[in-house]
Amino acid sequence: MLTLTFKVIDMTKRASLNEVAKLAGVSIMTVSRVINNPQQVSEKTRRKVEDAIKQLKYYPNALAQSLVRKKTNILGLVMYLEEEVHPSFYHEIMNGVQSGASALGYDLLIFSQYRNYDERIIRSRLVDGVVFMGVHLNAEDIRRVHDVKFPYILIGKREINDIKPYFIAPDYIEGLKKATNYLIQLGHSRIAFIGASKKHEPDYDKLVGYQQALYTNQILYNPELVFEHSTTQRDGYNAMKKLLQQKPTAVIVNNTNSTIGAITAIRDEGLRIPDDISIIGFDDNQELNKQFSHLIDLKVTRLKIPKLQLGERATKLAISLIDGNEIEKEHFMALDFLVGDSCRSIR
Amino acid sequence: MLTLTFKVIDMTKRASLNEVAKLAGVSIMTVSRVINNPQQVSEKTRRKVEDAIKQLKYYPNALAQSLVRKKTNILGLVMYLEEEVHPSFYHEIMNGVQSGASALGYDLLIFSQYRNYDERIIRSRLVDGVVFMGVHLNAEDIRRVHDVKFPYILIGKREINDIKPYFIAPDYIEGLKKATNYLIQLGHSRIAFIGASKKHEPDYDKLVGYQQALYTNQILYNPELVFEHSTTQRDGYNAMKKLLQQKPTAVIVNNTNSTIGAITAIRDEGLRIPDDISIIGFDDNQELNKQFSHLIDLKVTRLKIPKLQLGERATKLAISLIDGNEIEKEHFMALDFLVGDSCRSIR
DNA sequence: TTGTAGGCGTTATCAG
């Protein structure tokens, strides 16, 4: 029988410690040491072993390592995708989670549209911890990881009946306070506000921030200046049209879509920004915002969620829990406040 | 010393086969059989074992299973993210990969912005196969998996010097043929085309499809009717303005942004769609497209990449390779052709 | 139908 040698390496024959040990003429423990604690091995043996490793293209079997170390260095990411949120929103956060994990030596395992992922996640031991993200997360699922003290963190503030979960969320209240204060410093007091949904907590928080800033500055809250539910561009357009009747000198808008709509409405009314009215927008959708600023020659002063950093911090927190550290349960992430040309002083 | 009992289950003490076996009073093999081949175990023992499993909340350790089975049921996804492509584009494909994997019992491990993932992927044995996606994939990386016959598939057609990689890609040529033919059937012959980049293969293919359809129908290709590089809305606007001077009766546009720009230009010229000019657009950006169709009361006839299905098929192909099946190297995915109200017959 | 032995590839521990 003829033996053929292929240049192609057979995937099924990847070398193990054993084979390296044989080739180097040492025990497997020595090889293991060369890999994990090189300084414990004499110069000479080490070199022999290193040669063998190179020759056989040895690379540790992650499964065997994890099995004995009881740690996989894999982080789970549960992602509930939903119609109402722009995919790019989560995608960017995911990138943050990914890069954070990667920086700390973790791989990322994605669970999305998953049923019963609690078993897969917790009991299978495949991941060391998990990051949850999305609006439609099931309280029960979170409770399960919480109850067994499995390391986890939620992205987005959340109340789950009787449990106080670990979470990190954008600090909308502070963000909107900051924006409102900024306008107040510029001399504005008739500041309109276009919000989204009072039922949705993030949106509610934004309204609260706006109100608190007014209150602190002793400006009376005027419901006439507030439009409470605007999510689409058309909503924003109509809301702005209506609010303009109240002659505000400035307006704050809750989300990217409404911001675009509002600006269009202002222009349609023949008003100029910031000469006739100042505006602070929101950038919760990078992609759309980019499109939009291409079309409108205006750098809008705006609030922005640092999504990448949000993901990164979430990961760090999760890994901190994995490492057994005690951490705070509540974490907030400041919004970016980007000053453009859309506000002017009226002092 | 006082022993305290907590209601909280200690994560570190998850049951193994051994403990289940002890509790049930059988050997671990019997337990293993109950889990993997229940029919091989007698009714009576099975019930005993099942009780024990429930009581201890036993769940198999995926690592140990994978180690001995030499299969992890994890699929790798290498994602190169790039500025020039909308995040939502890849995100949707990723969803497809995810759901496809999930349907076939695989988990998904994400590698993005990764250096040296070849080792992590191939040699660590953590994943059984890998899906590559993104424009900036490194040829060397792909060559490495290819050379060792590691199961992989590329999303997006690609030439890599001397190797013929496995890939699946949208069939742009056929898609644009179909769109062009559609207009020709409706009696159009002065069909303008707004393309993107001739250097970028997908864009080039679109142009080719357009040209081939003309050729087949014996319509002379007229360069004056073609604008070759348009990616932004503004590009599309300017391109359309220019092309309108050639009095086309129809126009085909290469991407979502340009489509929006082109429609705006047509309207600014006082022309009506489809009365004065027919248009076939492109939907490569769900999110933007949605926004856009909200603003314009027009159902644009358009080509769309079935991104979800693309991801799903890619996954199936990868898993087919993992299963050791022989498959074709080249796979194409038909574009969706969605008929709206933007084209009319001029016969 | 059930159990025993051996091994998957690694690391911890303890000897030498």
Next chain:
DNA sequence: CTGATAACGCCTACAA
């Protein structure tokens, strides 16, 4: 500094 041995938790193969 180096090596033998026993895990880690599971499965395959063979035996009873």
